[in-house]
Amino acid sequence: MVHCLSPLRRFHQSSSTARLAGGLATVSAFLLTVHVYNGQESKKDISLNCLKVFQAGSLDVKSSGAAAVWRPNGCSMRYRSINESVECMMELTDKNLNAPYIVFAGDSRPRQLRDGMVLALTGQDYDRIANPRAVVNEAVYKKHEAHVEYYRTARAHVRFEWITNLDNGTGAMTQFLQKIITSDFKPNLLVLGVGVHRIRECHRAKPQLSQQYCAQEYKEQFLKMLPLLQEIANSTLILWTPQTYVNENLLGPPGDVDAGFTNENMILYNRMITEALLTLPGSSRSPLTYWHSALQASIELNDGLDGLHLGFQTKHHLIQMLINWMCSSLGGEREILKRYRNLMSGTLSENYCCE
Known part of the structure; x- marks a missing residue:
């Protein structure tokens, strides 16, 4: 449970946090991709509305003591239990004649999201x-290795690919994206995110490089990746996970290996990505959705235990966003029937983003 807003007061005492939040206001105006699930026009309205879960919103802390929920601007998000999430995956399998395929690629924070998805579907x-x-059984769970698992009870494939950096067209990220393009088994959802390793490498370089120089290189590498993402986006929703909020008070002192992990640097690297997307010609559709709400939730909750990684509650809300989108294509007759039952029973129906 999230307790009131005391962490938020601490955020506002930090100038770097204020800049991070201010940057959100600018980024919120950025035009997001128009992506239609499975390319079906009949699902267009639901898909467009559902993308709100990845845009701006706020944490809704209930005065009654109930668990806080993330509320996107203009609609509500459904929170599903393990059984409800599994039911959704099973229905998707029956509907599409293929088990849902969810892929996470990047460093330790996307790996946490993979772990969060597994938790949401299995309870493990x-x-x-x-x-x-x-x-955790370390003999089975290899946190720095690629791994794909089919969870039979949930009828879902969840894959993680450990990749620490972008590249100039020949490295691990490029090779991974090329494999997706040539594979017959396309993911329904691809969640990408890298950056902190580049920040640390830049800080530790001898002689030390400026973060501005490294961030510009990061931007150029991202631009080289866009054509591959354009091709994948024909069949897959792609989310870019920005560099999320860090609690500098929990990280090492200046001169420590983690000293490069500042919110100022997180802002800088995030700006490189949004600037790169703005260079696309006006007629070009962005191949990915920039996950604004992931950054915003990390600021509002600030619950990471080590200062760098996602906290348990932040991760929970982000996974529910992903499951909302995955289940959005089931919004037709099943949800109409639910709303009818709610109406007949006198229960007010929420304005859900993805239904």
Whole structure:
């Protein structure tokens, strides 16, 4: 449970946090991709509305003591139990004649999202960074290795690809994206995110490089990746996970290996991505959705235990956003029937983004 807004007061005492939040206002005006699930025009309205879960919103803390929920601007998000999430995946399997395929690629924070998706579908928690009580078999769980698993009880494939950096067209990220393009088994959802390793490498370089120089290189590498993303986007929703908020008070002192992990640097690298997307010609559709709400939720919750990684509650809200989008294509007759039942029983129906 999230307790009131005391963490927010601490955020506003930090000038770097204020700049981070201010940057959100600018980024919120940025035009997001128009992506239609499975290319079906009949689902267009639901898909467009559902993308609001990845845009601006706020944490709704209930005065009654109920668990806080993330509320996108203009609509509500449905929070599903494990059983409800599994039911959705099974219905998607029956509807599409293929099990849902969800892919996460990047560094440790996308890996946390993979772990969060597994938790949401199975109840098994592998993320000891967010939950020190998680029981993990290290012989089976290799956090720095590529891994794909079919979860039979949920009828869903979840894959993680460990990639620490962007590249100039010949590295691990490029090779990974090329494999997706040539594969017959396309993911329904691809979540990407890298950056902190570049920040650290830049800080530790001898002689030390400026973060501005490294961030510009990061931008150029991202631009080289866009044609591959354009091709993948024909069949897959692609989310770019920005560099999320860090709690500098929990990180090492100046001169420590983590000293490059500042909110000022997170802002800088995020700006490089949004600037790169703005260079697309006016008629070009962005191949990905920039996940604004992931950054915003990390600021509002600030619950990471080590200062760098996602906290348990932040991760929970982000995974529910992903599941909302995955289940949006089931919004037809099933949800109409639910709303009819709510109306007949006198229950007010929420204005859900993805239904």
